[in-house]
Amino acid sequence: MTDEPQQPDYNDPETLKKLRARQSSRAKVMGLGLVALVILFYLITVVKIGMT
Amino acid sequence: MDVKTITQAAQHTGQLASPDYVAADWRDFYALTKPRVMSLVIFTALCGLLAAPGDIHPVIGFTAILCIALGAGGSAALNQWYEADIDAGMKRTSQRPLPAGRMQRQSALHFGIGLSALSVFIMGVAVNWLSAAILAFSIFFYAVVYTMWLKPNTPQNIVIGGAAGAFPPVIGWAAVMNEVTLLPILLFALIFIWTPPHFWALALFMKSDYAKVGIPMMPVVAGERATRRQIFWYSLVLLAVAAAPFFLGLTGWVYGLPAIALSLVFLMLAAKVGLRQESDPAQMKPEKQLFAFSILYLFVIFTVLVADRLVAAGVLA
Numbered sequence: 080m081t082d083e084p085q086q087p088d089y090n091d092p093e094t095l096k097k098l099r100a101r102q103s104s105r106a107k108v109m110g111l112g113l114v115a116l117v118i119l120f121y122l123i124t125v126v127k128i129g130m131t
Numbered sequence: 132m133d134v135k136t137i138t139q140a141a142q143h144t145g146q147l148a149s150p151d152y153v154a155a156d157w158r159d160f161y162a163l164t165k166p167r168v169m170s171l172v173i174f175t176a177l178c179g180l181l182a183a184p185g186d187i188h189p190v191i192g193f194t195a196i197l198c199i200a201l202g203a204g205g206s207a208a209l210n211q212w213y214e215a216d217i218d219a220g221m222k223r224t225s226q227r228p229l230p231a232g233r234m235q236r237q238s239a240l241h242f243g244i245g246l247s248a249l250s251v252f253i254m255g256v257a258v259n260w261l262s263a264a265i266l267a268f269s270i271f272f273y274a275v276v277y278t279m280w281l282k283p284n285t286p287q288n289i290v291i292g293g294a295a296g297a298f299p300p301v302i303g304w305a306a307v308m309n310e311v312t313l314l315p316i317l318l319f320a321l322i323f324i325w326t327p328p329h330f331w332a333l334a335l336f337m338k339s340d341y342a343k344v345g346i347p348m349m350p351v352v353a354g355e356r357a358t359r360r361q362i363f364w365y366s367l368v369l370l371a372v373a374a375a376p377f378f379l380g381l382t383g384w385v386y387g388l389p390a391i392a393l394s395l396v397f398l399m400l401a402a403k404v405g406l407r408q409e410s411d412p413a414q415m416k417p418e419k420q421l422f423a424f425s426i427l428y429l430f431v432i433f434t435v436l437v438a439d440r441l442v443a444a445g446v447l448a
Contacts, residue, residue: 098154101154101155101156102154104156104157105154105155105156105157108157109157119194119197119253122190123190123191123194123256123257126188126190126191127257130188
């Protein structure tokens with residue numbers, strides 16, 4: 080098993096572009112997930128207050 | 132080949148590709164959650180929730196299903212984190228994010244733990260702590276008891292490990308009722324008994340894959356003849372378990388008739404598999420038929436259960 084990560088060449092523009100694209104898409108998905116969680120917690124709170 | 136030899140052989144079978152140090156794509160994290168398996172989990176959990184004779188606010192109901200999905204995704208990620216080298220050795224799983232080298236192993240571990248903890252926490256706070264406790268136990272059962280202990284050590288892995296996949300309808304029911312009664316226990320039993328013939332049908336025509344990576348699946352350890360016999364006997368028990376809710380008066384005809392009819396078809400296909408001696412995977416049409424039917428079986432049987440309960444509640448005419 081090879082578990083040692085290979086350090087890519089960050090001076091290579093293609094690698095850098097790939098890295099930035101992945102970071103950007105991950106950040107967007109993470110942002111959407113967090114917004115969804117905020118909305119969910121808000122709704123849960125409203126429902127729970129309504130129940131009591 | 133005995134279990135010990137197979138397990139020892141499993142230690143270093145797969146070759147993981149060198150992990151790419153460039154951050155993994157979000158699609159790889161999504162793939163870690165085994166979305167196809169998750170769809171069955173969500174479906175059975177939703178059926179458990181809808182079949183429960185109680186009321187739940189739609190937001191809370193949605194949260195419960197979301198938590199079950201997140202928990203299933205988290206445990207699937209932990210499963211792939213632990214089995215990365217085994218996955219690398221099997222054609223079916225070699226393109227998963229870890230064996231393909233698209234993600235670092237530690238990322239999968241953190242993702243799995245984070246998702247699992249989040250799902251249990253939200254379930255406890257928003258729904259109830261009984262369903263959160265069952266969810267936590269099911270994650271532990273799948274990720275630790277099944278993946279780390281049973282699967283590499285015993286051909287009974289699928290039999291006992293099947294319990295992990297049987298929890299979702301119980302959690303769905305507990306989310307509504309905050310208690311577990313006879314019907315959800317029977318639903319648990321239904322999936323528990325369904326799992327071995329479902330997986331062993333697959334294992335029969337994927338035997339060489341499992342043997343290669345040293346997973347002691349029943350056909351690898353006990354042989355095909357014994358597996359075929361067991362498939363039949365489990366299918367017979369499945370008929371009894373599937374019919375039990377009807378005969379115990381927990382459901383009506385809307386569930387009872389299709390459940391008995393489908394279980395008889397299941398038994399017939401299992402008998403066909405049980406009587407065969409074919410060992411060439413290319414010639415295993417009845418085995419593939421049984422595997423495909425078993426998926427349809429579970430979907431239909433849970434659908435008619437919900438329909439039955441909705442008819443009983445006067446929601447459906």
